[in-house]
Amino acid sequence: MKDIFDLSYLAEFVDCDTLAEYIREYILEDPEMLENDMDAVRNRVDRIFNDREFIRNIENSRRDNWLNIQPETAFSIIRELLKGLGH
Numbered sequence: 001m002k003d004i005f006d007l008s009y010l011a012e013f014v015d016c017d018t019l020a021e022y023i024r025e026y027i028l029e030d031p032e033m034l035e036n037d038m039d040a041v042r043n044r045v046d047r048i049f050n051d052r053e054f055i056r057n058i059e060n061s062r063r064d065n066w067l068n069i070q071p072e073t074a075f076s077i078i079r080e081l082l083k084g085l086g087h
Helices: 002-010 016-028 038-049 052-060 071-083
Strands: none
Touching: 002 071, 016 038, 038 052, 038 071, 052 071
16 A cells, blocks of 8 residues: 555656656566556556545555555546656
């Protein structure tokens, strides 16, 4: 759960070109992954972020929320980061 808050914090500092390259190499070009483009990656993240059980787990993991922000705020930051990575 801490990863959600880590990623939302790091979104401000990440090199988007490098992140896009890693996503391409480790997700989009991996034959075992279902996602084959950035839209599919964003859709998968959206499904996860809208899952009630996932949200409940995030909300209950208060000690992992070292930023002390609402989970939806972290989700929005991550969604914006992914939106900025192109198609």
